[in-house]
Amino acid sequence: MRSLIVLVLLLAIAYAQSPTIEDKIKGLNDLTARSAVVKFNIDKWKTYVRSQPRNYSMIVMFTALSPNVNCPICRPAYEEFMIVANSHRYTSSADDKRKVFFGIVDYEDAPQIFQQMNLNTAPILFHFGQKLGPKKKPEQMDFQRQGFDADAIGRFVADQTEVHIRVIRPPNYTAPVVIILLVGLIVGLFYMKRNSLDFLFNRTTWGLFCLAITFTFMSGQMWNHIRGPPFMITNPQTKEAQFVHQSTQFQLISETYIVAFFYALVTIGFICINEAGDMTVSDKKNKKNSILSLLQVSPTTLAFIGLALIVVFFSALLSIFRSKYRGYPYSFLFQ
Template identity: 30%
Template sequence: MLLSHLTTLLCTVGIAFSAKPAVDKFQRFQSLSHPNPVDLNDATYNEITAAPRDYYTVVLLTALDSRFGCALCREFQPEWDIIAKSWNKGKVDDVKLLFGTMDFNNGKETFQKLMLQTAPVVLLFPPSIGPSATPDGSPFRFEFSGPISGDQLYTWINRHLPDGPKPPLVRPVNYMRVASAITLLLGTVTLFTVASPYVLPVLQNRNIWAAISLVSILLFTSGHMFNHIRKVPYVAGDGKGGISYFAGGFSNQFGMETQIVAAIYGLLSFATIALALKVPRMSDGKSQQVAVVIWGVVLLGVYSFLLSVFRAKNGGYPFFLPPF
């Protein structure tokens, strides 16, 4: 029995001593990765990813040297540093996670062993022991198909971690952008203060706003947005060697047709405005009568032409006016 108890005691001590290096290894690398990710080489990469491990490890395999021409590597490196700093500065006691970066110059053997032909590549190693361990312990691989943001990779990492609260991704304050925004705001306020005596009378002019409103109404009622959405042709052939300016059917139109209809609506508008505002203010009675006749003929002729356009687009349209 003494021999049996001694054997059990030695096994227990052996297990305790075998588990201790894994804990010490996590604490040691965690102290090196606060707040930036650990710079790895072939030896430290093998050490940080070796089993047994009761922690997660995320490693970025990159090639930052300008000789390799990896623009994506250099572009993503600041995003990777933000991810590591956000996690290391956040306090999550339930999840053990280490971040490491291995450049090609420091890990050529590892790149060859993994048969990597492109960079950057992110590997996430789950624990090999503990409740979150995977059966085979093989890493999850994230390959870059193009430029991505740190938020996308951070979301992918969190999907492979246990459920629970995670540190938010915190981006550093861009003081240059803040200074630029303040300078732009001050410049805008200064410009408005200096130019307001000249600009405000223009903005408060009723005739200008009336003209803008009228032009906008003419554009949209004539089908300007329809042309942009449908990408309609400007004109089309009529099948007889000529040009057709109006498309058949009320659901079709040409670019030239829009301009013609806008001109018709514009003439009708100006004729109506002249009869309503200008003619009553004329002091000479004969001139007033002549103006009424002229604008009345314009209204009749232009509106008659508009109805003929409707009949040309749809033969079943029942209305018309002479002379068209």
């Protein structure tokens, strides 16, 4: 009987010492007063994430930001996560701010938490719901399918918590500076060539300029300027370099270069077929500066070269589209 009384007293003392919901809310508000996210150590983790009672949700990113860790995707994913957290801090209502908090677990600062969660890869984004117990598995965002840009993270938060965050990106002054420099370069070129502007009436020059603009926009370069994705990423399962992102919601800089290069080769293929079809035997003798004269190939050979370029690299483009969206219905040589 005496041991039972002692046990009850110990449980009562432990319960009295455990923080209440209001204590946790106040503590989280203090931690997020200067930063939009809570940087967790093991004590904060146990108090605010893995213990009950809790009437709020935690959106926690597990990452490895140390330069000693080979994680090229961690920094851009962290920056997108911070955009969402700051947007929530400055645009959400007071009630929504009490419902959702954002946190970061860096491997260098808290490896014990990674071990507790049985994690050996990063970055990973989890939603710890209000009723989630210490032994339950939280909801994980699928970066491979959904991407990790701020808008995708915002949609994940809305789906999990019903708190809709208006994502506001910080201003990017890179594009205006580049445009000003480009305009200055063009004006300087016109000034230096003010006595000879024949190049403005050169069809080849304008054709190449239009093709360059077309390849730039078709490859998704403008999306890169807006979203700022990484050049490439490392697959967390295979540890191999990945140059094409396996999601329709995200892309990599290397991916746009590959797509633009393939489009350019397909275009060259059509040009070769067009030149081969237009060229006759008499044209070959008269037009010394034609593409056939420069390459020293017959019209038939040039036509086959063009056809091969179109078939191979258009098939490669379709293969890239299928790798990003498994439901894409078209393919040719490659799956």
